[in-house]
Amino acid sequence: MQEGLRERKKRQTRQRIADVAMGLFMTRGFDNVTVAEVARTADVSVNTVFNYFSTKEDLFADRQDVAVDLAPRVLRERGPGESVVRAFRRDFLDALGTRDWRYGLNAGADVFARIVGEAPSLAAKLRELGEERQRALAQALADELEADPDDLTPRLVASHILNTTRLLGDYSTRRQLAGEAWESIEPALRAQAEKAFDLLESGIGDLLAGKGAGDGHEPEHQDDEA
Structure with missing residues (x-):
């Protein structure tokens, strides 16, 4: 129209x-x-x-309605046979390559973060927005999975994916705030993103398997003295 x-x-x-x-x-x-x-x-x-x-x-936060719909849109627009994680990997790497704002990778994201850091009410607003985004993605997942209301799967998946993209965005912003040039941040961020999405795809079930907390640090045992 x-x-x-x-x-x-x-x-x-x-x-x-x-x-x-x-x-x-x-x-x-x-x-x-x-x-x-x-x-x-x-x-x-x-x-x-x-x-x-x-x-x-x-x-x-004048684009908050768009921001909330971004994650459900990635889910809706994934390709044939494309998993949820692969769809978000593709979308994040596209944003990284184009420096799009949707994951906070745009030029000026450091200025945005500095303003938020100096205003508690803004920090609270963005936390609220993040929670709304997570709820929207969880609902979209629940609809596609036809999940039972008591099934935690949609909320767990939404939490894992959006926390991953948030942490990757924070990683980029911290380095920008430290004065690093994008040319040095981008390759490291790409490597971190690939590792993060690999972890989402494979799960963390084998992480630290076979390596107990005490391995290599066996405590010394002393005989009790009479």
Whole structure:
């Protein structure tokens, strides 16, 4: 369906407000910017801002609806015979190669992370968003598996996959925050991703098998003294 003029103008207004807000947040920090300042800079009223965004945190996470649907979409769009893990491996490596934002691998992800790190309310918002993403993927998996409501499989799989991609994104961001160039981060991140998805595919059942915690560190036994 073709977008009408009214819908296009609303979408453009929403995007302009979000872009203005992000520019202010990046320059001055989230907690140092008010919604009134965003409205004034975007040349709209405060009420208009709140017509599009329920909270100030929503101004920062303006693509949250898209972000929540990303994981279910990967599941829906997997190829014939492609497993869930292989679909996410393919999608993550594609994002890595193109530096797409969907896994936090884009240029500027370090700036985004720094703003979040300085604003507790934003950190809480993103945790909430992460939980929502996990629920959405778990529900999509449950629907495809026709799982019983008491079956933990969809939630376990969603948790394993999204925690893996989150940790890989965090690995990249930490190195960017340390001042490393993407050219040095990318090969290491790719190797870490391949290892992580291999582990998801094979499971961890054999991890440390045959190597007990005490191997090589046998305690010394002393005879009891009378």
